[in-house]
Amino acid sequence: MIDAIIAASLRRGELLPETFPDTRDPVRPFYDALAASDPAVIAEVKYASPSGPTGATLPPGLLAREMAAGGAAALSVLTEPTVFGGDPSFIREVKRYTDLPVLRKDILVHPAQIAESRHIGADAVLLIAMVLGDDLPAFVNHSFACGLEPVIEIADEVELQAAVATGARIIGINNRDLRTLVIDPDRASRLGPLIRSYGRIPVAMSGIMAPDDLRRYRGRCGAFLIGTAISSAEDPKSATEAFVCM
Numbered sequence: 483m484i485d486a487i488i489a490a491s492l493r494r495g496e497l498l499p500e501t502f503p504d505t506r507d508p509v510r511p512f513y514d515a516l517a518a519s520d521p522a523v524i525a526e527v528k529y530a531s532p533s534g535p536t537g538a539t540l541p542p543g544l545l546a547r548e549m550a551a552g553g554a555a556a557l558s559v560l561t562e563p564t565v566f567g568g569d570p571s572f573i574r575e576v577k578r579y580t581d582l583p584v585l586r587k588d589i590l591v592h593p594a595q596i597a598e599s600r601h602i603g604a605d606a607v608l609l610i611a612m613v614l615g616d617d618l619p620a621f622v623n624h625s626f627a628c629g630l631e632p633v634i635e636i637a638d639e640v641e642l643q644a645a646v647a648t649g650a651r652i653i654g655i656n657n658r659d660l661r662t663l664v665i666d667p668d669r670a671s672r673l674g675p676l677i678r679s680y681g682r683i684p685v686a687m688s689g690i691m692a693p694d695d696l697r698r699y700r701g702r703c704g705a706f707l708i709g710t711a712i713s714s715a716e717d718p719k720s721a722t723e724a725f726v727c728m
């Protein structure tokens with residue numbers, strides 16, 4: 483599954499222009515938003531995943547407005563179209579409805595996709611260590627050069643060290659194995675403190691379904707990224723509030 487997603491993303495990347503016109507829109511500070519509240523809740527606009535539709539029904543702008551009203555510190559928006567039901571245009575739509583900084587959640591593999599991310603209004607980009615391998619440092623530098631905050635996704639200690647070496651300030655631990663899709667909630671509680679010891683912000687990602695799930699990360703992660711549980715909630719504002727209040 484992940485290999486097909488990577489191949490499709492590479493094909494989209496190859497079709498992008500080499501440069502994009504300069505945008506005048508200011509970047510919203512994603513790092514500052516996370517640093518300002520410990521822990522910070524990142525709510526994710528997510529319509530589908532490899533396991534099927536999430537059940538989210540509100541359009542991106544309205545969903546994001548509920549998440550902001552519920553106290554989210556920042557937003558994540560899936561733009562991957564083949565499996566995650568995303569679209570690049572969702573970022574601008576979300577930004578029209580909220581003042582929060584936005585992470586572009588996608589499987590970025592082509593350098594042109596970094597400049598594209600700035601062009602479509604993203605403030606931060608997800609860079610997946612397992613997917614980018616030796617190209618990770620170049621993608622981090624390129625992101626900073628474009629004015630974007632890189633958020634590196636890691637799954638184990640080896641990727642953690644590679645992420646720290648790049649100088650990225652935010653490191654997400656994906657509890658979900660990208661190949662098997664199996665969730666191990668202890669991944670983030672185990673690796674969070676190590677990331678903290680390097681002075682970076684650890685973000686626990688994936689499989690956080692209820693506010694109680696946050697207990698295991700207390701003091702260990704500086705932020706939580708919650709997709710399905712908030713996007714699919716009947717009342718996304720109250721769902722966000724419940725996580726923020728934990």
Ligand SMILES: O=P(O)(O)OC[C@@H](O)[C@@H](O)c1c[nH]c2ccccc12
Nearest residue numbers: 588656687688689690708709710711
């Ligand atoms: O819906 P969940 O279980 O709360 O997961 C959100 C997020 O972690 C997940 O969407 C994600 C994490 N890393 C990714 C990489 C690509 C696409 C999606 C993701």
